[in-house]
Amino acid sequence: MNHLTLEALLNEKLRPEMVKDYCPNGLQIEGKAEVKRVITGVTASQALIEKAIELEADALLVHHGYFWKGEPEPVRGMKGKRIRSLVKHDINLYAYHLPLDIHPELGNNARLADLLGIQVAGGLEEHPQSVAMYGTLSQPLDAEVFGQKIEQVLERKPLHISAGHKVIHTIGWCTGGGQDYIELAAAKGLDAFISGEISERTTYSAREQGVHFFSAGHHATERYGVKALGEWLAEHHELDVTFIDIDNPV
Incomplete structure (x- = not known):
């Protein structure tokens, strides 16, 4: 080609x-x-x-x-x-970059939702190209159980900032460096928010607004969009495509 x-x-x-x-x-x-x-x-x-x-x-x-x-x-x-x-x-x-984060089929957010069993409801921002998403779990989960699921799927233990004993049913997420979208998640009354990274301020935001926060790794949350895009190229356009995962603990 x-x-x-x-x-x-x-x-x-x-x-x-x-x-x-x-x-x-x-x-x-x-x-x-x-x-x-x-x-x-x-x-x-x-x-x-x-x-x-x-x-x-x-x-x-x-x-x-x-x-x-x-x-x-x-x-x-x-x-x-x-x-x-x-x-x-x-x-x-x-x-x-962002086009691959937000693509509804192959995007990082879409792939992470699929891997974690989140049913997508829409974007947290009020426009069609929202970078952050929100949705629901098929059944509410204890926060520790959900954290274990993230670890199992991403092969990386997430950092969990707890919101107490609140179970998780509604959840927002943004792969990579989307930690500040927790403010929109809190405004929407969601139970939890996932992102790749965490800032010092995120801890207080999660605790004070009662939102479970999971920092699951910038690299770990963004492996799956480009992998899916490559698989699409191989399947539909007959290219020889290989995904290489270079280890990154961040």
């Missing part, structure tokens, strides 16, 4: 033009024109790039790419090494 055709397919599926983001979505670094083998992963780290080189990939498809707003612009140091490695081996880099 032509590398620009692949970008057009991904753009058609994820609709990046509908979202105001912090980085460019789509083809960030251009490589060879013909793409047959694709490596997917969460972040375009040097370790993931080296794996793509080892597996002779034509393209790397990630959730966290490069060129974030506010980052230093010079291509030097760690950033320079990463980009030189991709250019030297003629590897295309495709990255989709």
